[in-house]
Amino acid sequence: MKNFIGIIGTNSDNSTNRLLLQFIQKHFADKANIEICEIKNLPAFNKPEDKKAPYEVQKLADKIRKADGVIISSPEYNHSVPAILKSTLEWLSYTNQALIDKPVMLTGASYGRLGSSRAQTHLRQILDAPELKARIMPSSEFLIGYSLQAFDDNGNLTDQYKIEELEQIFNDFIKFVDITNQLVNTNDSHKKKATNFSWEEN
Amino acid sequence: MKIVGIVGSNADFSYNRILLNFIAKNFKKLIDVEVLDIKDVPMFNQSDDQTNSEAIQYLNKKIVEADGVIIATPEYNHSIPSALQSVLEWLSFKIHPLDGKPVMIVGASYDVQGSSRSQLHLRQILDAPGVNAVVMPGNEFLLGEVHKAFDENENLKDTQTTQFLEGCIKKFIRFINVVNIVESPEGMKDVSSTEDLNATGTIDTTIEGIDMKADDWVEQAAKATGAVEGDAYVKLNRGVLTVNQINHFLNSMPAELTYADSNNQFLYYNYKLEEDEMLASRNPAQVGSPLADCHPERAFSSVAWVIQQLRNGKEDVVRTKVPTHGPDKFVVHNYQAIRDADGNYLGINEYVQDIQPIIDWYLEQTGQLLTGGGVDAASGATTKVDTVSSATVKG
CATH class of the missing domain: 3.40.50.360 (Flavodoxin domain)
Structure with a gap:
């Protein structure tokens, strides 16, 4: 069993990305324990001089560190990711670099046809x-378009093809976690370099 | 602003x-x-x-x-x-x-x-x-x-x-x-109506009674005005030259020169090359024609716009580069306002030039290099500003 963290990439009360992560959590319960994390209560990043992570940020970072991998599900705002998700990643890169070498899988849902394609890019x-240096699983795009219509009343994806696509990607991700860990263990110097990263002294 | x-x-x-x-x-x-x-x-x-x-x-x-x-x-x-x-x-x-x-x-x-x-x-x-x-x-x-x-x-x-x-x-x-x-x-908006491109009006110098569109307008106009030619002397500011000397002089200019008056009539170009050898083609039969007859209709609005800039005194010169001559040439069409001593608009001096040889000569003489398009942002070039966008000049 793997232990994953699922990050909902928005602070909105209503989010089909939250639904999607809940579905993933439920659907793959026999393969992984997935803890879903909200970022809506995180303070906005403001580049404090003391470089200290606020309590909520540190809590999330600790969970990420302990996890085998992270799944981020993001909507698309203005061809990009929401500011709140960006802010979260800025905190992590600026304070504790919790995502360094962490295997990451991306999913996304949007109300329109395009399914957050530009946000994922x-x-x-x-x-x-x-400064972040996450290990993102390559060649694995999972997009849900028309996401308001994509789930039934029980929060299950209704499109069987989409479920199969998700299963394939999720199985790949489990293997990707193992492969990444082998790769990462052989090269510790990367980590040192990234840990010492500073926007000022690069 | x-x-x-x-x-x-x-x-x-x-x-x-x-x-x-x-x-x-x-x-x-x-x-x-x-x-x-x-x-x-x-x-x-x-x-x-x-x-x-x-x-x-x-x-x-x-x-x-x-x-x-x-x-x-x-x-x-x-x-x-x-x-x-x-x-x-x-x-x-x-x-x-x-x-x-x-x-x-x-x-x-x-x-x-x-x-x-x-x-x-x-x-x-x-x-x-x-x-x-x-x-x-x-x-x-x-x-x-x-x-x-x-x-x-x-x-x-x-x-x-x-x-x-x-x-x-x-x-x-x-x-x-x-x-x-x-x-x-x-x-x-089509601004072509801001200019009388068909030259329907007359100005002091308009030669009346001759069909502007005639192929032999030059000959007819010369006859009607008794224009001098050949070895006849003309007094200029400042000098005296024969008409032949003036012609040779104008033909030796490193540009294709065109004169259109303030009535938008095409009066002169320094004819030395045939149409297909020119940077901006002209032919001898066009001389005398209204500007409307020298341009396709789709260009009328831009032609009128350029003339307006000069006539209204907004600009003294309007330049446009024409990239269709290949990478070895940098052809510029210059529309220079011709004004009298009091600043009144008399017409356009359009001179068309390939300025590439001048740029090359300048660089050779000064030992300078053009930067800009050649600066590579990714290689950490020493210049702090990466002018990646200026593709018109190459180092």
Whole structure:
């Protein structure tokens, strides 16, 4: 059994990305324990001089550190990810670098047809920044378009093809976690470099 | 011109704020910049609409009233800061002050990248339908290693960087004017009617009684006026030459010269090459024709626009480059106003030139190299500003 953290990439009360992560949690309960984390109560990042993570941020970082992998589900705002998700990632990169070398899988849902495609591309680029250096699973795009119509009353995805696609990606992710850990263990110097990263002294 | 400068960071200390203050101070003769902070704007939350809060309404009002917006962004994690992202989310949720607004992007960062990746993200975000800003293309101003870039008075140390920035600002002013036309009902307007391109009027020098469109207009007009030719002497300011000498002299000019009078009649060109050898083709039978007969109808509006700039005294010269001659030539059409001593508009001197040989000669003589298109942002070039956009010159 793997232990994963699922991060809902929005602070909105109503979110189909929350529904999607809840569905993933339920659907793969025999393969992984997934704890779903909200970021809506995190303070907005403001680059404090003391570089201290606020309590809520530290709590999330500790959970990420302990987890085998992270699943982020993000909506799309203005061709990109919501500011609140970006703010969360800024906290992590600026204070404790909890995502370094952490295997990450991305999913996304949107009300429109495109299913958060541009947001996912931005999110990949952001997570790939040296200050974050997450290990994002490549070649695995999972998009839910028309997400308001995608779930039934019990919060289950109704499209069987989409479920199969998700199962494949999720199985890949479990293997990806193991492979990444092998890769990461052989190269500890990356971690040191990224841990010492500073926006000021690069 | 009123410009709002938005500091893309909510940090207490921000070099992007310093950069915007520098722009406001240094280019105040060109634009009137008010620098605005986003520190007080709350984190966007669609479940907690704060569109009506003071901070957001203040930004909204300032942007709506401005002619254009300059956004200065740092780079956090290959992207723009969440604080800026949050502002743009508020400004695309219930209100849309940036819709159709001309926007210029600048950015500064501590590393050599100078906010290169965040600027691209910002472009994509500003292009989203909810924001719908009109972002100036090209003219990418990236200020890398920003902690070394300013002196103690918060002025940019490097004069070339300042010059490049000034060039970007001047382009932005033009861009705002262009966007205003695009966004206005006038944008669709055909301005060809502002000029009498068919030369139906007459001016003091118009040679009347001859069909302007006749192939032998020159011969007929010369006969009607008793024009001198050949070895006849003409007194000029200042000199005396024969007509032949004047012809040879004009033909030796390193440009194709055309004279159209203020009645929009094509009166002269320095005929030395046949039509298909010219940079801008003319043929002997065209001389005498109204300008409407020398251009396709779809060009009438632009022709009229150019003449208006010169006739109204808005410009003394309008230039346009014509890229269809291949990479070895840089062909410029110059429309120079001809005016009398009192400044009255007499017509156009259109001179068409390939200026590439002049540029090459200048570089050879001075040992200078052109930078710009050749500077590679990724290789950490020593110049602080990567002028990736200026593709017209190659080093």
